[in-house]
Amino acid sequence: MRWAWGRDRLAVRTIVRDGEEIAVGNPLVGDAERAAAGRETILVRERIMWERNRARARETAPDPDAVTARVWWPRDPAALRQRLGSDDVALWSDPDRPGVLHLLWRGIASAVTATGGLDARLWPVPGGTGLWEASLYVRDLRRAVLEVLVFAAPDGGIEPAIGRAPDAMTRWIGPDAPAFPEPATRLSGTISEHDPGRPVTVHIPPDAAGALPGCLLADGQSVAAFAAHLEAAGGPRVVLMGVHSAEADGAAFPDPRNREYCPDIDRSAFDAHLRFVTGSVLPWAAATLPVEPGPWTVAGFSSGATWAIAAAQRHPATFTRVAALSPGIVPRRPSRRASGVRHHLAAGLLEPGFRETAREFATALERAGHAVTHEEWVGGHDSWWWHRTLPGALANLLDDPDTG
DSSP: OEEEESOOOOOOOEEEETTEEEEEEEEEHHEEEEEEETTOOOOHHHHHHHHHHHHHHSSSOTTTTSSSEEEEEOOOHHHEEEEEEETTTTEEEEETTTTTTEEEEEEOSSEEEETTTOOOOOOTTTOOOOEEEEEEEEEEEEGGGEEEEEEETTOSSSSOOOOOOOSSEEEEEETTOOOOOOOSOOOSSSSEEEEESEEEEEEEEEOOSEEEEEEEEESGHHHHHHHHHHHHHHOOOOOEEEEEOOTTTTOOOOHHHHHHTTTTTTHHHHHHHHHHHHIIIIIHHHSSSSSSEEEEEEETTTTTHHHHHHHHHHOOOTEEEEESOOOOOSSSOOOOOOGTTTEEEEEETTTTHHHHHHHHHHHHHHHHTOOOOOOOOOOOOOHHHHHHHHHHHHHHHOTTOOOO
């Protein structure tokens, strides 16, 4: 994904995704700024389109070859409340409508969004005050795993603040979903916390000594979770080290984390963070850790994957491998001087934008003659998949004679 909003930074435009009209605008501008300038807001445009989208979904059968498609049929508020019971969220599949997944949330808001395993705006249920729903056809639903986060925007808003907890969370696991080992509940290796200028978390596998491949993970506060899956998968054996990301603290986009991770958003913040990692953290690790880490793979998810790709493009001698899961923004073309860097790119079928970005960059790498592996899962922008995909990505990247 790349920012391309023209000269009018306050403009709102309509795109069609999976047959549904969606209002979009410059992500660096919020609806409050548009409203203060007397301009149309994304929320106002969205509300205008609700009825058109319902009519389109009601009259059009989903394309069975589509990845996802919005569907709709009449809703009975009483039956929906009965399904919820004492809960505020429900996720279910109707056996009479194969491939269709229903999401229901109860609460008061001006707009409600599902993210993670599903990417969808919820619609208010006619006659059902406080009820919001989304029903989607999902290709290969039986093989899907979807961890769905529901975010309700406050009255008058369209998007919740970045970094805040979801209002609800639920998960769908299809009957034919791939089997992964459960994460280790007790680690055999060691987890240690350090602060060479910013918090750093390190996982070292058991009985490690001498030289060991290193994996530098963006969003280092997630090292323990990834280590649990690495150990459960049986490796590969790497030093997993993560520099913690900047706190979002409920900030509007672009928040401090995205400023440091995405060079297209804030080049000075990105450059400063990368200098800190390469100039301070890596030398500290070489001098301090009880094993000798290297060569380095750089890895990340979402904006962290953007950072991983960008870091290797600029420091190919330091980061010889990249594991990028659901990257958001990528270079327009790979750097020639990074031709020796191996990439493993992965994204979910149900995360529009991220999926296309990963595909496009994989194609660009192949055309430039770079070594690249590309995979997709039946899921979305989802930590469930990131945790389970990294062990295989690292095994693939390290399976070559130059591993050392």
